Amino acid sequence: MEGSRYELQWPKDGLFVDCFAHEIMNYRYHWHQDSYELNILLHGSQAFCRGMDNLVLEEDDVLLVEPGVGHASFAQQPNTRALVLHFSTSAFRPYVKKGFALHFPDSHGPDSGWNDATRRLVRFCAAQVYRAASEGGPFARLAAKAGMEQLMAVLCARSSPQEARALPEQEEQQELVRRLIGFVEAHYAEKLTLEDLAAFSQYNRTYISTLFKNTVGVNFYEYLTRFRFQCALLDMGVSSDSLTDIALANGFADLKSFSKRFKETFGRSPAEYRAQLANGPVMGRERRYIRPDDPIVTQKLDGYLSCFVH
Secondary structure, three states, X not given: OOOOEEEEEEHHHOEEEEEEEEEOOOOOOEOOOOEEEEEEEEEOEEEEEEOOEEEEEEOOOEEEEOOOOOEEEEEOOOOOEEEEEEEEHHHHHHHOOOOEEEEOOOOOOOOOOOOHHHHHHHHHHHHHHHXXXXXXXXXXXXXXXXXXXXXXXXXXXXXXOEEEEOOOOOHHHHHHHHHHHHHHHHHOOOOOOHHHHHHHHOOOHHHHHHHHHHHHOOOHHHHHHHHHHHHHHHHHHHOOOOHHHHHHHOOOOOHHHHHHHHHHXXXXXXXXXXXHHXXXXXXXXXXXXXXXXXXXXXXXXXXXXXXXXX
């Protein structure tokens, strides 16, 4: 059995779940437009960039990432492994006012709104979802859904979330933004401006700027920078090209501007990051999933599940 990723869907409830265990290696910068990410560190130590915050996660730490927030992680030790659940914002729709979504307080650090009991419950629920999905059987979906519903209830009851205005859902606007994103991702290495998007879409610059921000959650230039980072980080892991060549090939004006934004985002310079890559294995475009019967994964899940089994 190879490492696996499990996708579960309950469309009538607006609940879509994606769960997996994986090995943390080098940064893979990404974000999820319509889902939360729950990250539980099973083993090792993990440097985690979330927005402009740089955190260090240790074994059993729990981190919730809000939709639309750019994030990436980097292994501080060999065999660093994490359990990850992505779950849809739409699952909370019956519990908030129309046009709103839930914003949860920070889950990490001494000043967070989460206590140890909450973290234990969250680990228990996440373990139940992943275990049910990986084992299968006639009642797997029932057990996985029960775990997800309990997880959602714990998040809502114990972390005092706030309602925040959600992104617009008009299909026509969503389709236009999908076309704009496709254009950006095809031309990201070029000198790209809002005027280029306006010319491509045949809408005026102000309309495109507002639509992009309201629909994607970040402005056009932030999205462009994120995508450039996503591609540059992959190149740094698999290419021997100079940092200057990588910066220029991915649309940055020069190494100085690339380095400045890189350090603001990841808390280290591109040169420091590349030196760290030399100390261990590097992952390319494909994430390295872990088998559900992996000894570390099995031991940690058993421990999380046993906390509430008598």
